[in-house]
Amino acid sequence: xxxITQTQPGMFVQEKEAVTLDCTYDTSDPSYGLFWYxxxxxxxxxxxxxxxxxDQQNATEGRYSLNFQKARKSANLVISASQLGDSAMxxxxxxxxxxxxxxxxxxxxxxxxxxx
Amino acid sequence: xxxxxxxxxxxxxxxxxxxxxxxxxLDFQATTMFWYRQFPKQxxxxxxxxxxxxxxxxxxxxxxxxxxxxxxxxxxxxLTVTSAHPEDSSFYICxxxxxxxxxxxTQYFGPGTRLTVL
Numbered sequence: 001x002x003x004i005t006q007t008q009p010g011m012f013v014q015e016k017e018a019v020t021l022d023c024t025y026d027t028s029d030p031s032y033g034l035f036w037y038x039x040x041x042x043x044x045x046x047x048x049x050x051x052x053x054x055d056q057q058n059a060t061e062g063r064y065s066l067n068f069q070k071a072r073k074s075a076n077l078v079i080s081a082s083q084l085g086d087s088a089m090x091x092x093x094x095x096x097x098x099x100x101x102x103x104x105x106x107x108x109x110x111x112x113x114x115x116x
Numbered sequence: 117x118x119x120x121x122x123x124x125x126x127x128x129x130x131x132x133x134x135x136x137x138x139x140x141x142l143d144f145q146a147t148t149m150f151w152y153r154q155f156p157k158q159x160x161x162x163x164x165x166x167x168x169x170x171x172x173x174x175x176x177x178x179x180x181x182x183x184x185x186x187x188x189x190x191x192x193x194x195l196t197v198t199s200a201h202p203e204d205s206s207f208y209i210c211x212x213x214x215x216x217x218x219x220x221x222t223q224y225f226g227p228g229t230r231l232t233v234l
Contacts (some may be wrong), residue, residue: 012178029187030138033221033222035222035223037225038159042197042227043154043207043227043228043230044225044228045160045209045225046229047118047222047223047224047225050219050222052219060217091159091160095221099171100166101148102213102215102221103150103162103165104150104162104223106159106160107139107159108158108159109159
């Protein structure tokens with residue numbers, strides 16, 4: 001079984017500053033993938049970034065980076081130079097890389113508000 | 117790339133009617149599609165996993181006779197809510213995945229369908 005924990009229900013950040021959204025996970029799978037999604041008020045789930053459990057380097061995608069600490073089982077999302085449009089709900093998720101289904105397990109989400 | 121469409125975006129229906137929601141992968145072939153349900157201020161709850169040409173696998177507690185899933189092709193899956201009741205009102209989101217492992221296991225989501233049953 002897999003479990004994702006996001007302990008920050010809400011976060012505030014000043015525009016142009018960086019913010020870290022926390023995510024810890026628990027799994028018995030030897031190989032897995034970690035994902036972050038953004039859900040604005042419109043409801044669409046937007047894929048942000050992927051990190052494989054065996055990837056040596058932390059993933060980066062533009063202003064998004066994933067601070068992956070395998071020993072601590074954490075996969076925090078770092079957003080640099082926050083913009084007003086970054087205000088949204090953010091979900092951390094994971095899936096095993098073996099097995100036929102490889103379903104996503106989601107955390108409870110963090111509501112990020114960027115202040116002007 | 118990796119665009120998933122969902123139709124309709126919003127539907128209001130009377131209690132007892134059936135509603136069909138379509139999910140399409142527009143620029144890739146999806147080996148697997150997923151259907152989720154989301155209540156306000158909550159996370160996504162997986163309802164079922166659908167592979168093209170085979171029966172869907174439903175999560176525990178999800179009534180397969182009430183939520184009919186058809187995965188007719190590698191680009192289309194449909195969810196039919198049969199005999200809808202007010203408690204079925206929710207936000208339904210589909211996702212599609214190429215599923216070749218690693219980053220290609222990324223699920224791409226449709227924009228969602230907000231169902232309101234009166």
